[in-house]
Structures are given as structure tokens and as C-alpha cells.
Amino acid sequence: MTMAAPLPRLARPVSLSEEVFRTLEGRIRSGEFPPGGRLPTEKQLAERFGVSRAVVREAVSRLKADAYVETRQGAGAYVTAQPGNQSFRLEAAGGARGEIAQVFELRLLAEVGAAELAARRRTGKDLQDLRREWRRMEAALQGGADGVAADDAFHRAIAAATHNEQIHRFMEFLGSRFSETRHPTWADATLARAAQKEHGRILAAIEAGDPRAARAAATAHLRNAARRLGLDLEGGK
Amino acid sequence: MTMAAPLPRLARPVSLSEEVFRTLEGRIRSGEFPPGGRLPTEKQLAERFGVSRAVVREAVSRLKADAYVETRQGAGAYVTAQPGNQSFRLEAAGGARGEIAQVFELRLLAEVGAAELAARRRTGKDLQDLRREWRRMEAALQGGADGVAADDAFHRAIAAATHNEQIHRFMEFLGSRFSETRHPTWADATLARAAQKEHGRILAAIEAGDPRAARAAATAHLRNAARRLGLDLEGGK
């Protein structure tokens, strides 16, 4: 029990507009407000929720941001054909182990595919970047320093080597969730050495331009990473 | 040149709150408002943009929705540690062919991984669902009807068979973008027949519980689908 453990964030009261948003989101998702259908007017919503119209507007502004609804001035707010499907969020990210395993598995799927593409498309510059980050991790390993940042950067360099902006961005989106999970690995020299060996295999496969080898190496690395974190990927949900 | 082609959506004026949102988003992304830093106050923003405070609040509400900022009542709005990385959106979705190819490639990566997992984890119920949708597509093929809905549902059933909620949701997110791309395939009997053969191979592999065969079948299907759409996946960006 270390005193350096971060203290939990103190809860802040949920704003009224956030509550209205969540309620409406749930009603849309459940089909109570069906696709193509019109939402009650702002005036009606304000009355029903017992809040001011400004609160309703902010909530609706958020629904618009997530493409749950679209508004037409003078006509109303209409539920979109596929509500909420214009953006993807990871849910219950702070949750139980099974849920973390699911997120991890999504990451595995993405990283493995990215490694394969990187092996096909890597340029000289990509290889420079990958090698530099690999060397940084190597130096961290030898010097007992923290390799987390280099580990992150290595994976980002793989994503960049796919030369597919959507994949690159998706990997960044996922990656921002996993930086913290790398700390335990780099705090233990044995685990870090094993991970570095795996990084080396991924790098070698990408250097060789061998998509199959890259896939296999990335798969092994991600599965081992899961094991290091105590996650069970075999059973699924 | 058919008259049945959908007419382009007429442009609507962009609301002031949308403009403020976009400007602030850009400033945050570019680093002008750095992570951890405080945004100008609502009053200041309203003055600088020449709009009312309500417009600023709606824009900030959207920034909050996308985790660009978090607000503390009485203190201000602060840029988050990793701005904008709590949700993933496909960008420039209406754009050039190269960009569509990139989105398609992300989909390929996801669908192939999902098929592999489905082969590992499919239940009796999953197989029922898959077979039912396959039969629906078969009936559409024989009766000259439209198989798009069944095609969509077949892919959704694969996602469900992964028994990973995050992957399932991600596939739905991606899938909602691809329904329309299935129309040309199902409008041409030869193309539809080819696609259906590929669906059959995916189904057989999942039935057999063979992840390798499922991966290979899904890869072939997605690459052929790209070809049918005239997309070039080989070159990358």
C-alpha cells in the first residue's frame, strides 16, 4: 500500500444539461424516440424536465454533436437514421476486468492488422523512426529508466507506417487509453525484457517487409501483454 | 444516368455555435490552447467572437461532449490531458476515393479480426442467425430482390458472434457507413452471386470453428468488395 497511489477524483455534481442529455440519449437508444421521428419541442422538454430552455438546448447541442439528432430551425429536432453512430466511444472504461479485456481485444485486432500493413508499406523514414524508438527502449532497459514513452512511440510509429490516416488516428485513439497499462511492465526488468524481445521481432518482420511474420509477432506481443496484465482473452465475454 | 440517383442534400447555414465549436476545436488541436491550460472565459470568448454567451456555452458543451475540455463551475474550462481522444470519428467521409479506401481498409482490418474471433466463439444461436441471414441473401439472389439488408445483418451477426461488446459496437459504428456501398453489388446479379459465394465461405469457416479459414475468407471477401467498388487497397495513402 503505497502513499504515491493517485487519489480518486472527487465526484462533481452532474449538471442538469448532462442529466437531460443522458435521459434523451437513453430514450433514443431504446427506440422510444425512433429514427426519423421528431423529438418534443424545446419548450415541452423544458416543461417536462422542469428546467430552463437553455439547459435543454445544451443537451440537444450534445445530441447533435453525437449525431443522435439533427435540427432544422423552425421545424424541430429529428432523430437521425442511425442515431449515435457517427462517433465511437469506449464504454465503461473504468469498469470490471472483463470489460478491460474487451477493449484490449479490440486493440489487439487493430494493432495486429496495423503491423501487417506496416510491413507492406514501411518507408525508410518509418524504419528510422521504429529503430530509434526501439533503441530508446533498449537504453531504458539497460539504464533501468522508464521505457513507457518509447513504448508508446514505437506503437505510434507502427501506426504511422500503415500510411492510412484513419487507421493511424484509430490507433492513436486506442493508444491514449493504454499508456498507463505499460507502467507495470516497465517497472519490472524481467517483464520489460520479454516485451522488448517481442518488440524486436515485430521490428524485424517490418524491416523484412514480411506481413505474415509481422502479424504473428504482433499477435504474440499483444497476447503476452494481456497475460502480463492478468487479462483473460481466450474466453471472450 | 438514372433519375433514381439520390439528390444531394441542400446545404444549411452553419449555426454560430457550430462555428465557435469548430474554431475552438482547431485551436485545441493545434496546441494553441495546450493540454491542462485554461480556455478564455465565456465572457471573453463571447466578446472575441462577437456572439452571445449562450452561443459560447453551446459550443463549449460540445467540446465537453468530445472531452476536449472539462469545466469546473467558478473556475473555468480546462483543456483535457488528451484532448479529443475520448471519441473516434471517421473524417472526411464524403471525400475523395483515396479517403474512402482508407476507411474501407480500417473496416477490412476490423471485419477480418471479427470473423476470426467469431469462428472461435460462435454459439448455436450465432450460427442460427448467420444461416438465417445467408438464406435471406440466397432468397434475394434467386428472387431478384434486394439483399442489402440481409447483407448488413449477416455482418452484424458476425460481430455479435465475437461476444465482445466493444468489437460489436465498433463494427456497428463502421457498418453504418457501408450499407449504401452494398447497393451496387446487389443491383448486379453477377456481382451479387460472387459476393454470396464469399459469404458462404465465411459462414462455412465459422461453422467449422476454423479461425484461419475465417480470416482468409473474410480477407478475400473484403478485398473483392473493395475491387467491386473500384477501390485500390494495395498502395495505401
Add this chain to the structure above:
DNA sequence: AGTCACCGGGTTGTCAGACAACTTGGCTGA
């Protein structure tokens, strides 16, 4: 010198009212 309570100024969150800009349906006249 250090700690704690209080206060003032400032900021976000909410409310209420007014008006602009737009939409939609119904009615009327040609």
C-alpha cells in the same frame, strides 16, 4: 512563521423574457 477562516472578485450554471429567422399547414383567389 505557519495555519485557518473569511471575504471579495470572478467564473460557470441556470433561469426568464424577448426577438429574429425559419418551417409548415391552411386558406384564398385566379
Add this chain to the structure above:
DNA sequence: TCAGCCAAGTTGTCTGACAACCCGGTGACT
């Protein structure tokens, strides 16, 4: 029957006020 007009209703924006909260500075006490 069709086009134009109008009234009622709805979203978009503005303004002003107040509640709830934050933060830094100051003074009192130990």
C-alpha cells in the same frame, strides 16, 4: 388545380439577472 399569402409554431440568438462555486489575498490566532 395551383400559387401565393398568412398565422401559428419552432429553433437560433441575445440580454440581463441571480445562484453556486472557485481562488487568491488578508487578517487573526497560535
